[in-house]
Amino acid sequence: MTLPPSRPQRPRKSLLSSEVLDRSRVLDTLVNNLDAMTYRCLHDAQWTMIFVSQGCVALTGHSAADLIGPSGVSWELITHEEDRGRVRRAVDRAVASRQRFSVQYRIVTANGLIKWVTERGVAVHxxxxxxxxxxxxxxxxxxxxxxxxxxxxxxxxxxxxENASEGIFQSTREGRYLAANQALARLYGYASAKALIADLSDIDRRLYVQSGRREEFCRLMELHGQVLNFESEVFRQDGSRIWISENAHVVRDPAGRFICYEGTVQDISERRHYQAQLERQANHDLLTGLPNRILLADRIEQGLAHAARSGYYLTLVFMDLDNFKFINDGLGHSAGDELLKIVASRLTGCLRSSDTVARLGGDEFVLVLNDHYRISTVVTLLERVVQDVGRPITLGNREFQVTSSLGVALYPEDGEDAQSLLRHADVAMYEAKKRGRNNFQFFTPELNRVADERLNIEAAMRVALDTGGFEVHYQPKVDRARRVTGVEALARWTHKELGPITPDRFIPVAEETGLILPLTLAVLRQAFAAGQRWNRERQSPLRVAVNLSAQLFLTDDIVGHVAGLLEQTGLSARQVELEITETVFLGDNDRAVTILRDFKALGLSLAMDDFGTGYSSLGYLRRFPLDTMKIDRSLVTDVEREPEVAMIARAAISLGKSLGKTVVAEGVENAAQFDFLALHGCDEFQGYLLSRPVPEAAIDELLAQHAAI
Incomplete structure (x- = not known):
C-alpha cells in the first residue's frame, strides 16, 4: 500500500528496496485482533458460517470451531428469536439490491446472556x-x-x-445533532426540530460559515469541558446568515465516558451588526468604503509579519491620480467624489482578496500586495492597475481619461517597517510623475532595471510570435545501444537587439502574460512538421517530445489545439510524447486528469518530467495515465561517484520499471553515468554526452547517417 506523507519532505537519502511485506500474516493478525467478530457465511436458512475470527469467543462465548459448518451452532439460533425475522428481512433487502446492510439486534450467548450487537456486511461472490x-x-x-x-x-x-425560549441542543463529536428543541429549529429556519435534525447532519460544513469553526468548538470542549459565549456566523436553512452565541458543556456517563455535547444558542445578529457598523466607521473611508489610515496600518503590520515568515515580498504601492485637481476644480466636488469612487472600484477589481487597497485622503491611494516571490508578477499586476485606472470615465455627460502615477517599495529591500516603505514608495511615485505620469517606478534602481527588462522581453516576444522569431532545437534521446529513438523539442530565441534570450528568462514571462499558449503552439507546429518528415520513410518510429506548461491546463481547449496541429501536419499521434511536471496536478486535479485522458484518447504518450524534484511524484505515477518517467538530472549528477545518489537512482529506476513505465535519464554527461544507468535498467538517455540541443538540420544529418551516437 502507498501511504501519503504527512507533510512535504525533501527526497530521502536512502531507500529500503528489499523488504517484502507478509500480507497474509498482517491480514490474519489484524482480523483476529479486532474487538469484534468478522465472518463469512452462506445466505441460507441457518446463516451457516464458513469463517469467523477469534473475536467470536468474547462476543458469543463460542469458539470458532463451534460456529463453523453445517454441524456448528447456528447463527440463526444465536440470534434472539424476536429479532430473527427483522434481521433476515434487512439482509435479504440488501442482498436483492446489492447494497451493504447494517442492522442492530440481540443475540443469546453460550452462557445465556443477552447482548445487543451491530452487524454490518455485504453480499459478495x-x-x-x-x-x-x-x-x-x-x-x-x-x-x-x-x-x-x-x-x-x-x-x-x-x-x-421543548418550551424553552433559547435554542437547546445535544450533538455528537462528529457533528451530528442528537436532539434539538423548537426554539433552535426556528432560529435556524426549520419548521420543526425533527426537520432540523434530519437535514443538518454535518454541523461542520453545513452550519458554520467560517471553515474550521466546529473544530475549534471541539478543541475548547476537550480542553476545558465547556465553551462560554462562543460566537460564530452560521447559515440558516434558506442560505441567509445570522450570528449566534453558544454556551455548552460535555455530558459524560457515570464512568466518565463521553456521551454528547449539550448547550444553548442565542441569536446575537443585531448586536454584531451594530458592532460591525461602529468598526467600519472607525476603520473605513466614508466616501469609497476602502480601508482608511488606521486599518491600513494594521494591514501593513500583518503583511510584514507574514512576509517575514514566508520569505515572500510585501509590496507597498503609493498611487496618485494625475488629473484629479483639474476635474475636482472644474466640475465640482460631486464629480470629484464620483471619480474617486469609480477609481476605488477599479482598484478593488484588480487585486486579490488577500491584498488591500486603502485611501489616505484626497486622490492618494495605497496598495498592499502580499505573497509575490517574483518581481515579474508585481509588474504584471501594476500594468493592469495602470491600464484599468486609465480607462475613460464619464462624468456629467463628458468623457475623461484620468491616469495615475505609482511608486513601488518592497519589503525587505526598501525598508523593514511601514514608515520607511511608505516614504520610499512616495519617493518612487514622484519619480513616476517626473517620467511623464501614467506609469510606475520602483524605489530600487536595480528592480527598475528588472522591470524594464521584463517589459522589453514581453514586447519583443509578441513581435517574435507574430513574425516567426522563435526557433525549435532538438535534443536526441537514445536507447542502450545509443540508437536515436526520439527527440525533445525546445524553444530557442535570439533577438536582433537583445541577443540570445534563454528559456529561463522568456518562459516565466510567457506564463505570466498568457503568451505561453501561442508560444507552445508555435513550437508544436514546427516540431510536428519536422517529426512527420523524419518519420515518412523510417521503419522504426521517431517520437517527438514537447513540454507542456501547467498554465496550458487552464486554457479552454489545449487538447483541441494539439489535435488540430496533428491533423494539419499529418503526424501520427503515436509519434508524439507530451512532457508534464507535477505542478500540473497542484491545482484542479480532476480537470488535469480529464485533460490527460483526452490526450491518451488521441493516442499520444505522456511523460512525467523532472521526476525526483517534488514530494508527490509517487502518487502521481500511480494515479495518472503516464507512460514515461523522466529521472531528473539531480539524480544523475554524481551517480558514478556518490553512493547515496546511486542508491536513490537505482530505486527510482526500479520503481518506474515495476510500474510498467519507460524510464528516461536526463542530464547524462559522461560514459560512466550512461553505463551505470543502463546497467540498472534505464530505457532511454538524454544529455550532453550524447548531444546538446541542435537545429533541425543537424537532426537531419544525424538520422541520415543511420549510426549510433
Missing part, C-alpha cells in the same frame, strides 16, 4: 462464484444501555427542553 455474506459483528450492549438511559433522562426534562 466467493472464489468459486457462490454468493456469500461477509461482515463484522460488534458488541453494542454498552452503547445501547447508554442511549436508553439518555432517552429516559430526556423524557423527564422534555417539557422544559
Amino acid at each position: 466467493d472464489e468459486q462464484g457462490q454468493l456469500v455474506i461477509e461482515g463484522i459483528i460488534e458488541d453494542y450492549t454498552v452503547q445501547k444501555a447508554t442511549l436508553d438511559a439518555l432517552e429516559q433522562a430526556e423524557s423527564r426534562y422534555r417539557s422544559i427542553f
